[in-house]
Amino acid sequence: MLDFIPESIYYGIYINFFLFYVLFTLIHTNVLDIEDNKNIIFINISGYILLLFIILYIGLRPVYGIFGDTVNYAKGFDEYYLGGKIDGGSDYGFQLFMKFISGFGKLNLFFTLCSIVYIFPLYKISKELFGNYWYYSFMFFVISFSFWTYGVNGVRNGAATSLFLWGISYRKNILVMLVFFICALSFHKTVMLPILAYSLTYYYNDPKVYFKMWFVAIPLSLVLGSVWISLFASLGFDDRLSGYLTSQTDGGGGFRWDFIFHSGFAVFAGWYFIIKKEFKDLFYYRLLNTYLICNSFWILVIKANFSNRFAYLSWFMMALIIVYPLLKKRFFEDHHFMVGKIMVAYFSFTYLMYYIYYF
DSSP states (O other): OTTOOOOOHHHHHHHHHHHHHHHHHHHHHHSOTOOOHHHHHHHHHHHHHHHHHHHHHHTTOOOSSSHHHHHHHHHHHHHHHTOOOOOOOOOOHHHHHHHHHHHTOOOHHHHHHHHHHHHHHHHHHHHHHGGGHHHHHHHHTTTTTTHHHHHHHHTHHHHHHHHHHHHHHHTTOHHHHHHHHHHHHHOOOGEEEEEHHHHHHHTTOOOOHHHHHHHHHHHHHHHHHHHHHHHHHHTOHHHHHHHHHHHOOOOSOOOOHHHHHHHHHHHHHHHEEEEEEEOOHHHHHHHHHHHHHHHHHHHTTTSSSHHHHHHHHHHHTTHHHHHHHHSSSOOOOOOHHHHHHHHHHHHHHHHIIIIIIII
16 A cells, blocks of 8 residues: 555645646647647557556555545455455445455455446546547546545445446446446445436436426525425435435535535536537437436435535536537637636636635
C-alpha cells in the first residue's frame, strides 16, 4: 500500500494531479483538432496512463485513516481471511466477492480489485460509446464531485453503479445487460432505482415530461419533504434504504441548494442539447431521463439524513449526460476547445468544493 504518502494530503495530491491533467487537456483542445492524429495518439496514451494511475492510487490507499468506510471493509475482509462464513445477508454478491478474494489474496489485493470493478466499467462504457475519443468521457467521470468518495468510502455502492453502466454499454444485447444489472443488484440493492428508471424509459422516453417532473420535485420537497420521506420509507423497497431515510443520526440532512445547483449541471446540459440545439438521440434521451427520474427521487427526500446516498444514484451518470452530445456531434465553431473549457468548468466545482467548502 502507499503508506509513505501522508493521509492528510492523499486526496490533495490526487485532486491537484487532476488539476494539471485537466489544464494540460485544455491546452491540447486549443492547439489540435479533435480528429487530428496527434490528438488521438495523445488522448489514448494519456488515457491508459490515467486509468492505471487511478486504479492503483485508489486501490493501494492506506487502510486506516480518513477514508471513510475503508476501515470497515478492511475489518470485514479480515474476518473472512480468518475463516469467517458468509451470513447470507444483504449484498450477497459483494460478500461472495470479498470471501473469494480472502481465500488467496491479502487486503491490498482486495481493495485494488474493488478499484478495478469501480473504475474499469467507466473506461468500458466510454470506449463502447465514443471509440477513439473515450478519454474525454473517462476524464469527465473521474473528475466528478462524487467519484472519489465512492471509490474509498461507499465502495459497494460505487461498484454497483459502475456495473450498471457496464450493463447499459451492452444495450443492444438485453440478456448480457440483464446479467450486469443482476450483478449490480447483488453488490448494492439501492441500484434498483436506476435500473427501474432505465427500464421505464423503454415505455416512456419524452425528455420534456421528465424535465417538468424534475422542476416540480423542488417545490414539492420544500413543502412536503417529510411526507415523501415517510412514504418512501414505508414502501419496504429495501431495509437499507428505509434506514437511511429514517435514521436520526446526523448524516447531512437539510435542503442542500448547493447540491441542487450541482445536479442542475446535467439538467441544463440535457435541456441545452435537446431543446436548444435539437440533438436527437434516443439512447441519450434514455440516459438523461434515467438521471432525471433518479435525481427527482433524491430531491423529494433531500431533507433526510444520509440523502447523499440517494444523490449518488443519479450523480454517477452526470458526466455521461454532459459529455455524450459533445462527442457525438459538433455544436460549436471551435468544438474541441469548447469540450476542454466545459471540462474545466465541470472540474472547478469538484476542486472548489474541496478547497473552499470542505477544507
